[in-house]
Amino acid sequence: MTMFDYDARPVTPQLLLIGTRSSAGAYDIRDFLTRNGRPYEWVDVEDLEEGTRLPQGIEIEARLLPICVLPDGTKLAPATLEQVAAGLGMVSAPSQAEYDLAIVGAGPAGLASAVYATSEGLSTVVVEAVAPGGQAGTTSMIENYLGFPNGISGNELATRAATQATHFGAEILLARRSVRVSPDRAGYTTELSDGTLVSSRTLIFASGVEWRRLEVPGIEDLLGAGVYYGAGPSEALGCRGSHVVVVGGGNSAGQAAVRFSKYAQNVTLLVRGGQLSSSMSRYLVDQISSASNIEVRTGSEVTGLDGDGELCGVVVSSREGGVKDLLPADSLFICIGGTPRTEGASNAGLQTDDGGYLLTGDDVLTHAGRPGAWPLERQPLPLETNLPGVFAAGDVRHGSIKRCAAAIGEGAMAVALVHHRLAEDADD
Amino acid sequence: MTETAGSGVSQFAELASDERIAATAEALERNGIRALVVENGEQARSSVRSLLEDGAEVFNNTSRTLEQTGIAEDIEGSGRYRPLRLRLYQMDREMQGHEMRMLSAAPDYVVGSVHALTEEGSLLVASASGSQLGPLVSGAEHVILVIGAQKIVPDIATGLRRIYEYSFPLEDERARLAYGVPSGVNNVLIVNRVLTPGRVTAIVVRERLGF
Numbered sequence: 001m002t003m004f005d006y007d008a009r010p011v012t013p014q015l016l017l018i019g020t021r022s023s024a025g026a027y028d029i030r031d032f033l034t035r036n037g038r039p040y041e042w043v044d045v046e047d048l049e050e051g052t053r054l055p056q057g058i059e060i061e062a063r064l065l066p067i068c069v070l071p072d073g074t075k076l077a078p079a080t081l082e083q084v085a086a087g088l089g090m091v092s093a094p095s096q097a098e099y100d101l102a103i104v105g106a107g108p109a110g111l112a113s114a115v116y117a118t119s120e121g122l123s124t125v126v127v128e129a130v131a132p133g134g135q136a137g138t139t140s141m142i143e144n145y146l147g148f149p150n151g152i153s154g155n156e157l158a159t160r161a162a163t164q165a166t167h168f169g170a171e172i173l174l175a176r177r178s179v180r181v182s183p184d185r186a187g188y189t190t191e192l193s194d195g196t197l198v199s200s201r202t203l204i205f206a207s208g209v210e211w212r213r214l215e216v217p218g219i220e221d222l223l224g225a226g227v228y229y230g231a232g233p234s235e236a237l238g239c240r241g242s243h244v245v246v247v248g249g250g251n252s253a254g255q256a257a258v259r260f261s262k263y264a265q266n267v268t269l270l271v272r273g274g275q276l277s278s279s280m281s282r283y284l285v286d287q288i289s290s291a292s293n294i295e296v297r298t299g300s301e302v303t304g305l306d307g308d309g310e311l312c313g314v315v316v317s318s319r320e321g322g323v324k325d326l327l328p329a330d331s332l333f334i335c336i337g338g339t340p341r342t343e344g345a346s347n348a349g350l351q352t353d354d355g356g357y358l359l360t361g362d363d364v365l366t367h368a369g370r371p372g373a374w375p376l377e378r379q380p381l382p383l384e385t386n387l388p389g390v391f392a393a394g395d396v397r398h399g400s401i402k403r404c405a406a407a408i409g410e411g412a413m414a415v416a417l418v419h420h421r422l423a424e425d426a427d428d
Numbered sequence: 429m430t431e432t433a434g435s436g437v438s439q440f441a442e443l444a445s446d447e448r449i450a451a452t453a454e455a456l457e458r459n460g461i462r463a464l465v466v467e468n469g470e471q472a473r474s475s476v477r478s479l480l481e482d483g484a485e486v487f488n489n490t491s492r493t494l495e496q497t498g499i500a501e502d503i504e505g506s507g508r509y510r511p512l513r514l515r516l517y518q519m520d521r522e523m524q525g526h527e528m529r530m531l532s533a534a535p536d537y538v539v540g541s542v543h544a545l546t547e548e549g550s551l552l553v554a555s556a557s558g559s560q561l562g563p564l565v566s567g568a569e570h571v572i573l574v575i576g577a578q579k580i581v582p583d584i585a586t587g588l589r590r591i592y593e594y595s596f597p598l599e600d601e602r603a604r605l606a607y608g609v610p611s612g613v614n615n616v617l618i619v620n621r622v623l624t625p626g627r628v629t630a631i632v633v634r635e636r637l638g639f
Contacts, residue, residue: 008513008516008559010511011491011494012495012505014514034518037518039517071505089507140520141523150526153520155519156527236520259522259523
């Protein structure tokens with residue numbers, strides 16, 4: 001038992017979540033709570049011994065799972081993520097009728113924009129679907145981020161950045177997606193998934209990317225039931241002693257493999273490419289090499305899944321053909337590539353490249369086949385989309401460098417351009 | 429163990445008189461510790477609320493006193509502060525050990541109690557892990573201690589006896605129930621004087637709180 005087991009557990013009742021490991025709904029709630037830094041007690045009913053009495057006299061009915069008991073005693077059954085977020089007071093309405101700047105996404109780019117914008121006096125609101133940090137927020141330990149010689153976890157970086165942004169006065173609206181953007185009198189109105197409308201003079205899309213979907217038969221049935229997109233930070237403890245498979249050759253996959261190796265019996269890292277070092281930072285390759293319970297399989301891909309309601313194996317095929325292998329697996333974490341999150345962008349007429357990434361700056365004018373889409377006499381500003389006053393920063397932007405520090409740089413730069421646009425607006 | 433605890437109950441559970449409380453408060457002030465005397469736990473809770481800055485990082489030490497008065501609930505559940513216990517609890521111990529040590533070492537505020545307060549104005553705190561002691565001595569920017577007046581003792585020797593004979597058996601029983609492990613008087617902190625004015629506030633409550 002460490003000092004933290006003894007001295008750092010909450011002393012007041014926390015949220016209690018009861019469900020099955022094979023429940024996608026329960027996973028969504030665990031993921032949301034973990035990524036937002038909200039402690040909870042998780043009870044997997046499949047692990048309960050017969051006759052075990054649950055806290056607060058709760059009776060289990062399969063049709064009512066997952067059950068959530070909020071700290072104030074309110075019981076939600078079956079609980080949804082939206083209900084839990086609202087019950088914890090995490091869903092707030094925008095406090096202002098209009099903002100200087102709205103930011104879609106609270107990853108590194110969005111949070112950097114929020115910090116710089118608010119510190120420079122712009123009224124700013126950030127819209128985030130899940131939790132501050134974006135993909136970087138799920139990273140177990142970033143060891144090459146400038147200024148942190150001992151490394152910093154993505155969650156800690158996100159927590160600090162969100163605290164900094166709110167300290168300066170930014171509002172962060174959680175647990176709702178941006179679904180539609182449309183021009184209005186002042187600038188733009190962003191509609192959120194719960195119908196909330198946010199009006200702002202300028203807008204930064206910093207919505208990042210989501211993991212690329214794996215095309216394997218039956219995968220949809222096992223999502224949240226052993227198969228997860230991303231590093232699944234809520235699942236690390238639950239992997240103790242189990243067989244874990246991670247798919248991907250980038251740093252996110254490498255960091256996930258290292259983290260799970262601390263808990264799992266063994267971790268298999270499946271990489272499509274011929275060697276790990278071509279796509280992963282050296283420090284991670286070294287850590288993986290020195291971990292006795294991580295096996296790396298290059299030139300491999302997942303071609304099938306074994307499981308009935310819950311994952312129990314992964315079919316791995318050699319890319320050169322011929323060799324197929326069934327790996328026992330309790331969990332599969334998919335950390336490959338990414339597709340841009342641009343929900344709400346297309347209906348607004350924002351131009352994208354063929355991969356769906358937002359075009360900005362000179363690319364607005366020069367990208368093949370889309371002349372005449374820019375309405376002003378001046379040229380688009382460097383991070384400006386084809387809609388004046390709407391900018392893109394970070395991974396969602398065509399041509400961006402997919403690194404946390406680069407996203408933060410773009411987020412800061414976008415704010416300087418927002419000032420330019422607001423000054424221009426004032427001169428009109 | 430039980431006999432020892434039993435023999436100490438009447439002595440160490442008895443509230444100090446108003447005169448002893450007043451004299452102890454004066455002694456605390458002389459030692460550089462701001463002293464507030466309140467009537468009950470509710471007033472102590474209000475005092476803590478008025479002392480804590482909104483948005484501050486606050487670590488509430490493991491303390492029956494804080495639980496009894498509702499102060500722990502205010503810190504962890506009100507949303508007014510950034511409660512460090514909650515943040516530490518959800519961190520990955522394997523990957524974030526360094527961050528956890530850094531965070532727990534230097535909060536804006538640490539709120540806790542003591543096991544004995546002497547009439548000479550000294551504070552005695554025992555800890556099994558010792559993790560709570562560093563922030564009390566120097567790590568935390570501000571320290572707020574809520575102390576039931578039954579913890580007032582004549583001197584340090586009696587204070588140490590109070591820890592071993594009274595507080596420890598009760599804390600040991602609590603730890604076994606709560607964590608399934610025994611407690612221990614593994615570390616003892618004695619604060620005789622505080623050099624930074626205003627850093628440490630002791631709220632002495634005319635009510636039996638904690639042990």
